[in-house]
Amino acid sequence: MTDGPRILVCDDEPGIRKTLSQILSDEGYTVDAVGLGQDALQHALSEDGQRPEAILLDVWLPDIDGLTVLDRLRGAGLGIPIVMISGHGTVDTAVQAVKRGADDFLEKPLSLERVLLTLDKVLERHRLAKERDALKRELLSRTGEDAARETLLGTGAAMRRLLDEIARAGASEARVLITGESGVGKELAARALHRASPRAAGPFVEVNGAAIPEELIESELFGHMKGSFTGAVEDRKGKWEQADGGTLFLDEIGDMSPRTQAKILRAIQDGRITRVGGARAFATDVRIVTATNRDLPAMIRAGTFREDLYFRLAVVPLVVPPLAERPEDVPLLVTHFAESLARRRGRRAKAFEPEALEALAKRRWPGNVRELQNLVERVLLMSPGPVVRAADLPPEDRPAGARAPSQGTSGEFGAYATLADAREAFEKRYLARVLADTKGNVSRAAERLGLDRTTLHRKMKALGLDGDRDPA
Numbered sequence: 334m335t336d337g338p339r340i341l342v343c344d345d346e347p348g349i350r351k352t353l354s355q356i357l358s359d360e361g362y363t364v365d366a367v368g369l370g371q372d373a374l375q376h377a378l379s380e381d382g383q384r385p386e387a388i389l390l391d392v393w394l395p396d397i398d399g400l401t402v403l404d405r406l407r408g409a410g411l412g413i414p415i416v417m418i419s420g421h422g423t424v425d426t427a428v429q430a431v432k433r434g435a436d437d438f439l440e441k442p443l444s445l446e447r448v449l450l451t452l453d454k455v456l457e458r459h460r461l462a463k464e465r466d467a468l469k470r471e472l473l474s475r476t477g478e479d480a481a482r483e484t485l486l487g488t489g490a491a492m493r494r495l496l497d498e499i500a501r502a503g504a505s506e507a508r509v510l511i512t513g514e515s516g517v518g519k520e521l522a523a524r525a526l527h528r529a530s531p532r533a534a535g536p537f538v539e540v541n542g543a544a545i546p547e548e549l550i551e552s553e554l555f556g557h558m559k560g561s562f563t564g565a566v567e568d569r570k571g572k573w574e575q576a577d578g579g580t581l582f583l584d585e586i587g588d589m590s591p592r593t594q595a596k597i598l599r600a601i602q603d604g605r606i607t608r609v610g611g612a613r614a615f616a617t618d619v620r621i622v623t624a625t626n627r628d629l630p631a632m633i634r635a636g637t638f639r640e641d642l643y644f645r646l647a648v649v650p651l652v653v654p655p656l657a658e659r660p661e662d663v664p665l666l667v668t669h670f671a672e673s674l675a676r677r678r679g680r681r682a683k684a685f686e687p688e689a690l691e692a693l694a695k696r697r698w699p700g701n702v703r704e705l706q707n708l709v710e711r712v713l714l715m716s717p718g719p720v721v722r723a724a725d726l727p728p729e730d731r732p733a734g735a736r737a738p739s740q741g742t743s744g745e746f747g748a749y750a751t752l753a754d755a756r757e758a759f760e761k762r763y764l765a766r767v768l769a770d771t772k773g774n775v776s777r778a779a780e781r782l783g784l785d786r787t788t789l790h791r792k793m794k795a796l797g798l799d800g801d802r803d804p805a
């Protein structure tokens with residue numbers, strides 16, 4: 334056995350070198366043994382893969398003394414364990430060495446058992462420390478990423494204005510209605526508002542009006558008492574109560590039914606809520622922030638959204654502009670998503686050449702920032718080189734000649750002229766997403782999608798999804 338950790342032994346006594354080499358090799362270590370401080374330095378700092386993973390270093394050496402060798406190694410940034418060997422009368426020096434960065438020391442005459450135990454201990458300690466550092470780094474980069482994910486990026490005038498409004502509205506207790514197309518960053522804006530508010534230390538609780546079935550939304554919002562309906566097996570706090578002292582974010586408020594709208598209005602007017610099946614109404618201290626990609630004034634005209642509720646909610650209206658209206662933010666967002674994706678995968682970020690960024694800034698982005706994020710993810714997987722060129726970009730989702738989105742009224746749906754257009758665009762994005770998830774592996778993607786390989790290939794070709802390239 335010679336492929337265990339490489340150990341460097343440095344001692345001027347040939348007998349000790351020989352014994353240590355023997356016993357350490359028997360234990361599976363790979364051993365280099367030298368008799369001069371100079372040689373130890375050379376070995377330890379060599380660049381040719383002969384570097385040791387630990388050093389046993391005599392305090393007394395004929396050329397340079399052990400402490401100096403230790404200082405030089407640490408000075409050169411060598412982080413491996415160093416164990417000092419002290420002769421008679423040099424124990425003091427060994428203790429001093431530990432203070433100066435040695436990991437441990439052994440006294441002569443050497444007990445071979447001690448040598449092995451000590452070596453084992455310092456190597457293990459070192460391995461754990463390295464693991465801990467790696468974990469810490471990963472954790473730090475994750476929290477860094479989380480923080481970034483929570484931040485609305487953008488340096489253009491439109492985004493600066495929005496951030497400014499968020500800061501001002503955040504400081505007040507006013508109810509804020511955030512509007513904007515799908516994927517523009519409404520939820521991020523809501524979280525930013527919460528963070529900018531005096532309630533920042535309190536909870537941020539989200540209820541999505543489009544995601545919860547009508548029969549459950551009342552209990553979701555206001556909670557329920559045990560036995561108030563089938564399935565209510567115990568008392569439960571609603572989101573409104575959970576948000577006490579913080580912010581309640583009612584997302585997709587335009588998707589809430591007239592019945593739910595009435596309940597919300599009542600709760601706002603009374604400043605009190607009642608659990609489903611509960612006898613008692615109680616006060617909560619909640620700031621309400623809402624968001625929608627619907628045109629609420631149009632819904633009011635159509636009789637599907639309550640005007641009185643609208644005025645309660647839109648005390649401060651905030652509009653998150655579509656990405657197409659702030660092309661100046663596109664390069665920053667592209668770079669940000671490319672970097673955070675690379676970090677998540679532990680890879681180096683690919684750069685986008687300026688022409689590619691320009692081309693992206695000119696796109697219409699009906700799905701806004703979310704669409705851009707998906708595109709970056711897909712391009713990074715599919716583009717072959719270390720640099721993403723304009724030619725690597727997939728064509729725009731929206732087929733040429735389709736009607737331009739009708740401004741601000743129909744949100745993401747305005748981008749599609751016909752159902753066929755919408756279906757095609759969705760299919761393309763969905764397939765691209767699954768392909769990205771399977772790292773471009775068509776067989777695995779086909780399995781996930783419930784298609785056979787040939788059908789998927791045909792679809793990819795028809796939709797202009799190039800699956801033949803090797804994922805990066």
Ligand SMILES: Nc1ncnc2c1ncn2[C@@H]1O[C@H](COP(=O)(O)OP(=O)(O)OP(=O)(O)O)[C@@H](O)[C@H]1O
Pocket residue numbers: 482484485486487513514515516517518519520521522626666702703706
């Ligand atoms: N300005 C921005 N900077 C960084 N990331 C952003 C920005 N705007 C949006 N994002 C990211 O884009 C994605 C969509 O954002 P978000 O969910 O906030 O949009 P939304 O308007 O709530 O969308 P929807 O209408 O579909 O609910 C998220 O991953 C978000 O982190």
Ligand SMILES: [Mg+2]
Pocket residue numbers: 519520584
């Ligand atoms: Mg949202």
